[in-house]
Amino acid sequence: MNNLLLVVGAGALAMLFSFWKTSWINKQEEGTDRMKQIGASIADGAMAFLKAEYRVLGIFVIAVAVLLGFANAGRQDSSSLISLSFIVGAVASGLAGFLGMKVATKANNRTTHAARTSLAEALNVAFTGGSVMGLSVVGLGVIGLGGLFIYYSNLFGSDADNINTVLNVISGFSLGASSIALFARVGGGIYTKAADVGADLVGKVEAGIPEDHPLNPATIADNVGDNVGDVAGMGADLFESYVGSIVGSMVLGASILAANAFDINFVILPLFIAGSGILVSIVGTFMVSVKEGGDPQKALNIGEFGSSAIMIGAIYFLIQSFLPETFIQGGVSFTSMGVFYATVIGLVAGLGIGMITEHYTGTGTPPVMSIVKQSLTGPATTIIAGLGVGMQSTAIPILILATGIMGAHHFAGLYGIAMAALGMLANTGIQLAVDAYGPISDNAGGIAEMAELPAEVRERTDKLDAVGNTTAAIGKGFAIGSAALTALALFSAFMVQTGIDSIDISNPMVMAGLFVGGMLPFLFSSMAMGAVGRAAMAMIEEVRRQFREIPELKAALAVLNKGDESTWSDEEKATYEAGLDKAEHGKCVEISTQSAIKEMVLPGLLAITSPVIIGFVFGAETLGGLLAGVTVTGVLMAIFQSNAGGAWDNAKKMIEEGVVVNGEEIKKGSEAHKAAVVGDTVGDPFKDTSGPSLNILIKLMSVVSLVIAPLIA
């Protein structure tokens, strides 16, 4: 057990690495005064949102902690410590989001500045920013889980009799992480899309000014949104997956018999795999480096795939040293090699789903080209094509998932399914670094535009952004695959904790649960989309108001819309300059913040209260049906929405970069382009709000069930 200090040590190492990289980022140049000013506005806006969000979440955390303590008080000595775990999990999740966003907002304009010199340097800054995010997430996860496990083991004991108490209390950590993650994802998703739609529809379409232009009052909010949604939201999301997969495999590990006895090694193996993943991720970050003129895509691939290969070796070594050669689970005998195979199946499945994701959403692929072609006949056919692509894109990932489930279970039972999920997430550190690098580059481009830097800077950041796409698609595959497997692992853990040994679909109570569970992702998505719609509407009205009521802004806009800058008179130039800092960005930031905070509450509560109500009113079996239903349609809707959104997005980008269909180039500003913009706008809440939130939803509901399992058993 003392070895577990090694795990916590690995977590501490990750945090040290993060601090070191943060201080490196701090030392980089920030660029011109205008860039500094923009950077500061974005950073302030982002922090203002986090503060407002955390204030609401603080109340939520305290309320749930009290409820948890109260509900568990009578059950067993100290089992109300689950409240402590919950608070630690929530705080750790919040802290991961905070640290990631803090460094991301710093890395944004430093990446812009670096892009003034070279692509390689810009990559370096952006990726370093991402790696801080990645390693904070895994570091906090491992320290929190490892620390609590050591503490509770000492308190309760970690033998066969007490391990379930320890694990139940620890599941509170996962609950804290998941609930904060859901709110962060939903809130961040609403924020970013409201700002985005507001900036686009009024600024670009109505007022005819370019994206990210300083005259557009919503641009700062738009850029804050990218940090809030894509960075902080994603960080909380992966923190939650990571923690969930570890907890799920620990609980299932506790139900294993080796040599007819409980074996603690099955429980702590997941922690060690996570700890080793940190070391591998740190090694991986050093693999990502590109010389001037080198290929940045290759650099990222080497980092991600290289570290995956090392990870497989590490997992093999750990399994061989921790697990006995054979063991019994659910009456069936398995081998330690089987556990290894299950893990590899998980990795391969994640990779496969990622490649399919890339196929359905990547630039120039046949599905995306089909949307481009349909844009020629207008927005209706563009939408139909995109919906079709999204729905079709569920098929192969689900077949991969189904095969993976059967394979992992064949080799190592339920423990195998949990380990397959953990295998995908073991090197989350570097995966998240690559994921977070994308939005940082994207924002760097926005700042270049707002600071009116030369076009080549924006071109470099755009290239940087595009480069990460394939790697990010693979990451998305891992996120979806691991979410499904983690939900199943937590679901199985729930069954272990309640002691029910079958959930029979032919029981109408279970079937009813299945239907209601299946419906929840639809309801949840509609709530998320409705929220984005309302928030965007408020933003649209505010931007319109500013254009109407601020005379300097109106005058500057009129000059801008005259076109070619070289024809402006000196007076016109002066009018334009005078308008540049008149847009009231702060008001837009505030509107997005208020809307997001207000609108995240209802979908969040739906997710948390449904399992509680169903569980207490209808019992564990119906709740099991509910979880199965929510998992199946949640995964399907997540894939459908994310991929439809991704495909529309890239179809639009292809047209904007110039694409030839039937021998004719589709021009920017043409009807086909407008149709593609409609597709992209519809896809925005799909891929950035409801789609990714569903990944969290399915795990959160499983975790809630796992936490209340002893109470409804």
Added chain:
Amino acid sequence: MNNLLLVVGAGALAMLFSFWKTSWINKQEEGTDRMKQIGASIADGAMAFLKAEYRVLGIFVIAVAVLLGFANAGRQDSSSLISLSFIVGAVASGLAGFLGMKVATKANNRTTHAARTSLAEALNVAFTGGSVMGLSVVGLGVIGLGGLFIYYSNLFGSDADNINTVLNVISGFSLGASSIALFARVGGGIYTKAADVGADLVGKVEAGIPEDHPLNPATIADNVGDNVGDVAGMGADLFESYVGSIVGSMVLGASILAANAFDINFVILPLFIAGSGILVSIVGTFMVSVKEGGDPQKALNIGEFGSSAIMIGAIYFLIQSFLPETFIQGGVSFTSMGVFYATVIGLVAGLGIGMITEHYTGTGTPPVMSIVKQSLTGPATTIIAGLGVGMQSTAIPILILATGIMGAHHFAGLYGIAMAALGMLANTGIQLAVDAYGPISDNAGGIAEMAELPAEVRERTDKLDAVGNTTAAIGKGFAIGSAALTALALFSAFMVQTGIDSIDISNPMVMAGLFVGGMLPFLFSSMAMGAVGRAAMAMIEEVRRQFREIPELKAALAVLNKGDESTWSDEEKATYEAGLDKAEHGKCVEISTQSAIKEMVLPGLLAITSPVIIGFVFGAETLGGLLAGVTVTGVLMAIFQSNAGGAWDNAKKMIEEGVVVNGEEIKKGSEAHKAAVVGDTVGDPFKDTSGPSLNILIKLMSVVSLVIAPLIA
């Protein structure tokens, strides 16, 4: 048993009634020569499609019949008779579609002619046309099922030992009905939407000519499509539901013990309920009559709700006379009153779902108004709002369904669930009459337009069409609710026939099946939408070609686009007249026909082969998981797609009829109107192709499983 001849007699009565009403329709006036000509073109086109479709389906039916015979040959004496049932079911389904369409194409222009005189007479013709459809469907269903049951009972015996053989062989009838229904729905749906989109996008939007104008080459195809998709497709659909619910309850009835012994009455009760439903439906048709100046909506409501009330009484009487006071199912004791309560629960649930459907899709309801409002900010927000409305609209129907399942099961076990479905469908005769009345009125309007009749005729038919909407929404609720319950009944019947007594979700094989099953409705929908897209594209190209290559058509179009007819010179008038019959309608009819036939094959085969492959490769439990998955997401996707499509449709209609938002009227031809048209076009394949097909898909897959159950047991 001889009483069963009464049931067959009721079926024969329905057919006599249909023939009587058909001859009445035949005797009605057809109107002007132009109307006759248009009517003939539509009738010819519709028959050409049916012929082409039935030729392909004929091959399919023979192939499946041979396979079924082959697969069952070794199993038991004469059990290859299942092939016979299959053929009878397929032929009966085809015949129902044929008879319904034949009379509908006749009723179309006779309704138009009647509308030249009065609303009441037009209602009478249209409703009579619908009632022929309704009573042919139930008549053929009852004759087929009743006849086969009598025949097989005499052949095998109908005691406890042989009843399962009888029922298994009879399930082939349901398979025949379901597979033809799926092809008819998918093929008809593709046909009608390809023609519709082609006519709208090129004719209305590009060429700027009004809907249903004779210069548009796709109008005849469009009107054929309404008959093919909305009438024949719907007829086959309800035939399938009707038969499925009867077969499902018969199989479950066979597993019941009364006084510790098998009781045939549980098996034949569903047939008697269906037979009595025919009498009730005939009575109901006489309740629908409206005096000049009376309210047609009230007339339809009296017919539908009045007959429902009588039906409840009939069911009560039948249950009391057929069933013993108490009985045992699955080890639990139930009462005959419980069976009655379960039936009533089904009726109430169907009514509830129908009311929710009306709430989400009806003209002027808050959800539809929300789409109207979002149309002010363009097509993107219109689409997002509609998708949101569709997703949200799944919530309450699913809760109703879940409650209904639990309630029906509480009162009468699995038999109760089947009887709840049967309760909804017992008076299909009159429900279908009301449903089919809608498209007949709609087509009558199209003919009025094409024949250039005075505007008041079109106004009357439009009013007629609108009147049936609420009643049709209730009918849709019954269709969805009964589809879910019938699928569950068939699913339970499948379990009875395979002899497995639990389908445990915690078994990863079942979970894998659940995932794959859940995915199929997404894949199926994407196929259907892709097919509509391709077929519409072919139609668009053909219409464009005609406008380009036929000089008279081009010239007439130019005149039409000049606007106000009173300003035309005599020469222009002559040019216009000369163009009127130059559009090559036949080519468009052919393109729709060919596309529909070609494109219906793949989705149809997906539905039929998936359960066979999963069943034989992975066994009965995994197949059970597959069925549960397909049922849950199938119902959800069906509600989502149908309601989103319906809401967009009515949002567009509201704008076209003039609606005031924020104190301003949205004008026809405005940007908001265009956005609403985009919504409607996206909704078309949703609500008329993939949505309703999913209702059949879930039952078809259950029936396929039921048929192969003895082979994989």
